[in-house]
Structures are given as structure tokens and as C-alpha cells.
Amino acid sequence: MTKKQKKMLQRILVSAVLYAAAIVIKHTIGPAKWVEFVLFAVPYLFISYDVLIKSCRNIMHGQVFDENFLMALASIGALALGEYSEAVAVMLFYQVGEWFQSYAVNKSRKSIAALMDIRPEFANIEVDGKLEEVDPEEVQVGQTIVINPGERVPLDGTVIKGDSSLDTSALTGESVPRSVHEGSEVISGCINQAGVLYVKVSRPYEDSTVAKILDLVENATNKKSRSEQFITKFARIYTPVVVCMALALAVLPSLFDGQWSVWIYRSLSFLVTSCPCALVISVPLSFFGGIGGASKKGILVKGSTYLQDLSEVRTLVFDKTGTITKGNFTVTNVEPVGMNSEQLLDLAALAESHSTHPIALSIRKAASKDLDINRVQDVREIAGHGIEAQIDGQKVCVGNAKMMDQKVPEGNGFGTCVYVSVNGGYRGMIEIADEIKEDSKTAIDLLRHFGVKRFIMLTGDTEKVAQKVAGTVHIDEVHAQLLPDQKVQILDQILKTKNEKEKVAFVGDGINDAPVLTQADVGIAMGGLGSDAAIEAADIVLMEDQLSQIVTAMQISKKTLRIVYENIWFALIVKALVLILAALGITNMWAAVFADVGVSFIAILNAMRALKVDKIRQ
Template sequence: MNKKQKKMLARIIIAAVLLIVLHFVPITGIPRFICYLAVYLVIGYDIVKKAFKGIKNGQVFDENFLMAIATIGAFALAVYEKSGDYNESIAVMLFYQIGELFQSYAVGKSRRNITELMDIRPDYANIENDGKLEKVDPDEVEVGSVIVVQPGEKVPIDGVIVEGNSSLNTSALTGESLPRSAKAGDEIISGCINMTGVLKIKTTKEFDESTVSKILELIEESSSRKSRSENFISKFAHYYTPAVCYGALALAILPPLVNLVLLHNPAMWGQWIYRALTFLVISCPCALVISIPLGFFAGIGGASNAGVLVKGSNYLETLARTKYVVFDKTGTLTKGVFEVVGVHHNTMEEKKILEYAALAESFSSHPISRSLKTAYGKEIDQKRVTDVKEISGNGVTAKVDGISVAVGNTKLMKRIGVEAVECHQVGTVIHVAIDGAYAGHILISDVLKPTSKEAIVNLKKNGIKETVMLTGDIDKVAQQVAGELGVDRVYSELLPADKVSKVEKLLAKKTEKEKLAFVGDGINDAPVLSRADIGIAMGALGSDAAIEAADVVLMDDDPMKIVKAIRIAKKCMRIVYENIYFAIGIKVICLILGAVGIANMWVAIFADVGVMIIAVLNAIRTLFVKKL
């Protein structure tokens, strides 16, 4: 609990204790009135203050006004009738404040889930001053300044490395678990953690415009985009509250007047004013105006806690109605990096072929070279390698331990007069010739993510009608990947503009109620992310384009997060509708009972505070997400 909540809890306890004590103290008349008034002010002074402030500002009809009028009216009625029973008015205010405390705690828990999601905000930036490092607030660093980031520190502001080499942990931003190397001349984004060497960075943006700030802004403002359900509740409360106030006024005046003028019976003002006050308490729309936005806010909080950033409650509503999911292949369903998936030998064992290939390619920075070195898995002694020649579009020739080694494609094999064995598997084939003889080939391909197939299966279990894959790869590769994953439909050899065109055709085929989601890596897919009903970017928080274009951003590259996001959205919408039907249903029943005099103030307390607490407790269930 925060300080404000603790203060409210103390007020509730004090008021409850005083109310119990006064029940057993035998005082009457003015002393009794003063004592109960003091208890009322302890628990309700802020509500009365807000009500008067609302009247002053022209915003009369809100829940504060309803509670103030109802409780003050009940208090005045007890004075008028000389009953001395002030318990009801204080009890109404007491239980209302308990409900408000529940609501405040639930919102606070949701907010903590969101803000604690990513501990990426830097506390300081290091500026070198007379050979010493001085810690300053990142907000104070101007564009073009040189900052120093030591090992273990967060990069506070976007910039370009001017001095130093290091490895960067970017997992909080991109979802990539492997460290990323960084050297002088490379661009670097805020939020990364410097792991090894000292870096000097020339800032290219102010802190407010940096990647970290944009992400934090996205998190903090996610509740500003309202869903249709929230907008409906806001409009409903706007017209509903004045209507019930005028209805209560009519209930207090018209029946006694009719009774007096037409039937010539006593007016019974006290009885009908009491019914009107009960009617006001019952009619207070707290359960709706609090629990519905809270349901969405808790949904966003629960999603954030599960590693899914949703930009607003309107996107939760859209996500819940999603029936078609379209995937980009590379970086979404596959890892997007080359890996050795097979070594096929001819005259030499596999490990030896891989060793010769990795050593021959050890001086190259090509992605294929890096994948060979990674697959070899041992420290490479470049002293063993001489006479390295990189032939553009062919491959590499070198001498390893004095033995001639050629590593490349079929063109290189023809160039050196070696006959290569054809490989029928899908992927990039690297042929290896050793000492002038064909030794075998290494198959490299973009491998599937471990959970991609499971994600497709679970999407269908969660009501997705069709899954589609879009890719720029050749059809043979695309069909193999789609077949392994169980994707319903695949379109291959597409340019970025072709992907937009395909999504538009898919959008035209679905019904208005059905929604289409596009899932991409967020870097090259901004146009398609924007065009779909809802765009989902995977592990792309380091990309400005992803943050701007996507409606939902996943914290890592796990496709199962898509399933989790849809399940959270559906659970959130189910709870929201439960609260709407429950709150309105109970209100209508109790309003009728209150109008005819069956429901008293205690029933009114349940209809207002009781329903609100139940609705709030139901709403915060969206915070808790089951593991898949």
C-alpha cells in the first residue's frame, strides 16, 4: 500500500471503531449529533469536498455528488425526525470508502505490474570532466555530448560509439538472448547493458527522444486509448447520473404531493425522501465507471507482466476478436539467423570438415562464416591459417596447417576443378574441398524457433480460423517451413509491397466482426503492421518503426507470446462483460425495490458498494495469467 492508501485505511478503521463505541455510549440530543457528525467527517470529508468542488466547476453529476447528497440527506432526515439514528448515513460512506480503497489498491497493483515490467530507465549518465567521471541526470545531457558507459551500466541515451569495443546485452529491448558486439562507429540505443569494455558514446538524441523514453511513454500512456466498451460506459454515466438524480427528486416530491392534493392524505415527506435517498445510493454507477476501466487496465497490467505490451484497451478488444493471424516468416516463426543444420561427409569425418571450414572462414565477417565458427564451438587459432583469399560470389580458399582448403558454393568447386555432390535438402549448401579433393558439404539454414509449431497449434485451439505465412523466400523453402509448422496458407517470393497487398486481400475476405492480426519482427514490416486490424511486433522494442507501427509489442521472440496475448484479451473481455451485465442487472432490480419501498439503505449499500467490490475483485482476475 502507498501512503495515501494507508491513510485511507486508518480513517476507515478509526470511523468503524468510533461507530461501534458510540453504539454503546448512552448519549442523546445535541452531544449525540455532534459525536456522529465528527465520525461522518472523519470518513467522508473528502467526498463532500469533491462534491462541492464539482458543483463549483460545473461538473455536478458524479458519484461524489450522489454519495454526498444521499448521506447528508439521510443525516438531515434523522435530525428532522428526531430519531437519532445516524448509523445508516455513516455506514453508507464507510462502505463506499472501503470500495474506493479496493479500487485504488487494484489500480496500483496493475500499475506496478506495468512499470516493473522493464527496469530499463537509466538513473544517471557519466560525463568525463577533468579526467574524472561525473554522474549527471540523463535529462541534462545535450545532443552531441560524449558520455562514458562502463561495464555493467545501462546505456542512458541513444548515440554513436566513438571509442571502445564491447558486448551488449539487449535482451530487455529486442528479446535477443545472445550478446551483441559493438565497436567504434556503431549506433547504439538506450536500454542496452554494457557487458565488457568501456564505451564512449556521442549522443544523437535528447533523453526524452531516446528509445528508453519512448518505451516508458508507451507503457505509461497505454490506458489512454479507450475501447468501445469503455467509451460506452463513459457516455452511459454521462446521461445516467443526471437522470437518476432527477428521478430521485421526483420520487421525493411527486408521490407525497399526489397523496396530499388528490387523496387528501398526510404527505409523508420523510418516508418518500428516505426512499429517494435510498434510490440515489443504489443508483450510484461506481461499479460500472470503476470496474470496467479497471478491467481493461488490469488486462494491460497482466499482459505486461507476461511480457506483452498492449498500447491501449481498444487493442485488447480487437485482439479478443481476432480470427486470422498472418505471420512474417523470417525472425517471427524462424530465428532469422543462419545456423549449421547438417554436415554431410564424403571422405572425411564431420567434425574435421567443420573444423577446416571454420578455420578457412575465420577471417571473414560474413553471416555464413559466423555460423560456421559458432557450429565449430572451439577457440579458433588463426595462426594455423595462411594464404587466405576471399573470392566474391564464390567463397574462400586458404591453407590450414599447410593443407589447401576451399569453402564455398558450386561455382568455387568448378573454379578449382572439383566435382561437387548435389544436396537436395532446403537451405544454403557450403561445399568443402581439402587438398584438391571433395570432402563434403555443410547445410546452413534459418532454423525454426522451438515454440513456433506449438504456437500454431495453440492458436487454432484458441479460436483462430486460419494462419497465413508471408515471406520473400523461394517457394521451396516457404512450403517446407509451412508444412513443418502446420500453417494453413503460405505466400512466397514477396516484396514488402506485396505483403501489404496480400494482407489487404485477406482483410477484404473476412467479416466485419472478425479481426486480422499481422505478426512481424517490427523492423521491415511497419507498413503491414499498420495496415492490419492489429499489428504485433515480436522482440522489436529497439526499433522506432516497431514502436510506432505496432499495436502490441512482445518483449521477446517467443511465438507462444502471441497465444498468451490473445488468451489475456479474451479473458479481459469476458470479465468486462460479466461486470457490465452483473452491475446493471443488480442496479435495475434494487432501483425498483427501492422505489416501491422494499429496499432500505442497507440494501442500497449492497447495491452500490457491494456490487462495486465484487466487480472490482472480478476485474483484477485479469492480472493473473496462467502459464501455457
């Protein structure tokens, strides 16, 4: 508990003791009315002073109709009618409900706050042969930092010396350590478990992975879901309406039968019952719990609106490379024309020497290690086609079939074909294969059980390869050989033809799919670990490069929405029933207290279930 919560709990306990003592004295001694008033006024003022002050302050600022006003009006009215015991009970149980709300919110915040523990406190730099601790924000790009065993990686960079394993669980939810060695990329927020690492910083702190994630999480609750927006608007209209109804209940019948105290008491019970605390508290708390539960599984949701939208996704659109497949390309076949295989690979590697695309990296890996990149000039990338460059004064083109000026052979294997031409003349083909992720097929099958009806794959790869991948993982519809702008156009068509109540999600690797991620109703970035584009463009970032995390995210989304609707209906039904009974005089203020505090308490307990992620049943 926080200090404020402990202090409030002490107030509640002291007030409860004073309240119990007043009841005992009342029923054993039977004191005079003014003595009874004093006995109950002491615990009343002790437990309610802050509510009374807030109510007065809000009235002065024009904010009349809130729960503080309702509780103050009802309890003071009960005191005026001589119902001292019930006046104290209203305030005491209201404060109990508020305390449980505070405790529940604090607990759900801790699941997200656990992610805040990734914030690095210092970075070690070597000065005159000694390690000096400095603020991570003071370290410049290019400087070398030293990370000892047990310390958190403070900045993104590349290992230049040392071998170790990193605990990435705070970022990904994955418990298996990740091995790193010289040349490995490391990201901030992980914990060094074994050896000393010397890391060359590649990005300043404000652009680091940990800074971006913290910013994302800290702002996650700012984007309210439609359910939260509805409850907020509902409460603004609902509260003044019930106050007017309570006033009418107190005045109109009394004009006919003259029983003012009876009808005023009923109207006060009506006011206590009508307090919208259960709705105003439990709905945001449910979404907060859902976001917290997702963060524990390495799923970062940028706001509750996206958590609600995810539950309504019926069409899921995928990128292929790095999403359904691993993106770990390897050269499986080389078919040169007029040169040997090594020469063809070297030529393609030189042309691709400045590219970071997975295909380019695989070609460079298969080529000779000592290539002179100074031979390469005037490199030009042609989107959706390939690379054009001047190598030793010759025009070399490396890319797909669209890049070639003549008909080229198709590959025989399960892979992507890269063609090479020199001065317009065809010089051969390099076939590169990619592996399908182990969980892709299982994840797509499970997503069907969560209500997704349509699966579509958009890829720049060949029709043959795309169809083979789609058939293996049970994807319904394929659009192949697409340029980046064509992916946007197709997604736009899908969005125009969908049902208004259904959502379309796009799943990409977050590196080159930013326009499509932004355009979709829900943009989901795969393998967002260290990817700036993923964190910037996506609505949901999956820190593990696994499709199965979408299943977990969908499960959390549906469970959270189910809890929200349970709380809404439960609160409305109980309150409506007690409001009617209170107006008819069948129930007293104790039932009203249950309809307010009791319902809020039950709704809060139910909302806390959103923090727990259930095991997926296959």
C-alpha cells in the first residue's frame, strides 16, 4: 500500500470503532437525542471531512453533480432527519469502496510499473582506466560503455568485446536468455547475466528502445476506449437526471400526503443508490488491468481503444517476410550464365553492399568475405524491383523479374529468386529460401476460434512462393508481387468493403510496413524488439517475434471486454432494481449502500481478473 492508502485505512478503522461504540451506547444506555447526535457526529466528521471539502470546492468551480455531491447530500439529509446511524454508514462504506478502488488501481498499475523497472539508472564509461557511473542521457553516440554482470543495459549498441547472455523478460515476457557476443546488437532494458560486455553506443538515450517503450506505456491510458468514453458521457447526463428525480420524489408526493420526512428519506436512499461509482470505476479499471496483463506477456498496447478494437477484428492482413516467415534467408541455389557461381554471388553482393534488406544480407553472407566495395558507384534502389549500381564501370541490376529486360527462368524450390543482369544482359539467378515460423499455422488456426473470419497475405514476393506459404499456414487470400504503395491500395479496398462493426488488423514486421500499419484499424508490429518503426507506427507492439502473441493479445482483449460488459450490466440491473424499491419505500438506506458500495466492490474484484492471462486452450 502507498502512504496515502495506509493513512486512509487507519481513518476507516478508527471511524468504524467509533461508529460501533456509538451504536453500542445508543442501544444500551439510550442517551438523550443531542448526546446521540454528538456520538455519531464524531465518526461522521472524521470519515467524511475530505468528501465534504471536495464537494464544496467542486460546487464553487461549477462541478456540482459528482459522487462527492451525492454522498454529501444524502448523508447530511439523513442527519437532518435524525437517521444518524445511516448517515455515518453511507460515508463509512463509501470510503471503504473508494479505498478498494485505490488499492485495485495501484495493483494493476504495478503490472505496468514492472515495465518501468527497465529504466536504466546509470551507464559505466571508462575514464583513465577506471569505471565511472554517468547518467545514460550524457553518453554520446560512438562512446563505449561497460556493462557488468547483473547490470541493466542502459543504451542500444553493438558488442565490441565480451560474451554473455541477456535476460529480456522485462521487454518480451520470454524467460529464455538471449546469447550475445562480439558483433551482436544489444538493446536497452535487458539485464546482463554473465560476462562483462563492452558496447559501442549506436543511439542516444532519447532514441533508445527503453525510452520509446517507457513513453508508449506512460501514455497508454490516454487513449480511451469507446466503452470508457460512453461511461464518461453517460455519467455526465445520468447524475443530474437522478438528482432531479430524487428532488421530485421528495417534493411531489409530499405535496399530496404531507409526509415530508418519509419521502425525503426515500429520495436520499434513491440518491445513494444512483451514485455511478461502480461504472465510472470498474470500466477503466478493467481496461487498465487488460493493458497490464498484456504488458506482462511482452505485448504493448498503446491505449484501451486498441484493446477494444482488437476484440472486433474479423479480417487479419499479414505481411509475409519476418511475420509469417522467419526472415532468415539463405542462398539455396545459384544458376550463373557466362560466369561461375562465385562470380555471380560476388557481383550481386557488391550491388547489395549498402542494403539492409534480409535478402541482401543473405547474399552478402554467401559471397566472398574480402570484396572491395569501392568498386561500387551510383547505387540506386528501385522500389519493388531491386538495386541498380555501377560496378567496375558496368551497369549491374539485381532484383526480381520486373528488373530484367527479358524473360527469366523460374526457380524450382521453395524460395525467392533474385536475378542479375550486366549492361542489360542476363547473367544468372540466385535462389534464396526463407523458413516459415513454427507457430504460424497453429496461431492462424487458433485465431479462427477467436472470431477472425478472413486471412489475407500481402507480399512483394512471387506468386508461386506466396501461394506455397499461404497454403502451408492456411491463409485464404494472397496478393503477391506488390509494390509498397500497392499494399496500401489493397488494404484501402479491404477497409472500404468491410462491415462497419468489424475491424481490420494488419500485422507486419514494423520495418517497412509503416504506411499499412498506420492505415489499418489496428496495426500490429511483429518483432518490435529494437524496431523504431514498429513502436512509432503500430497500435500494438509484440515484443516477441511470434504470431502466437497475437492469439494471446486477442484472448486478453476478449476477456477484458467480457469483464467490462459484465460490470456494466450487473451495476445497471442492481441499481435499477434498488432505485425502484427505494422509491416505493420497500428498501431503506442500507440497501442503497449495498447498491452503491457493494456493487462497486464486486465490480472492482471482477475487473481485477483482467490482470490474469488465462492459458490458451487449443
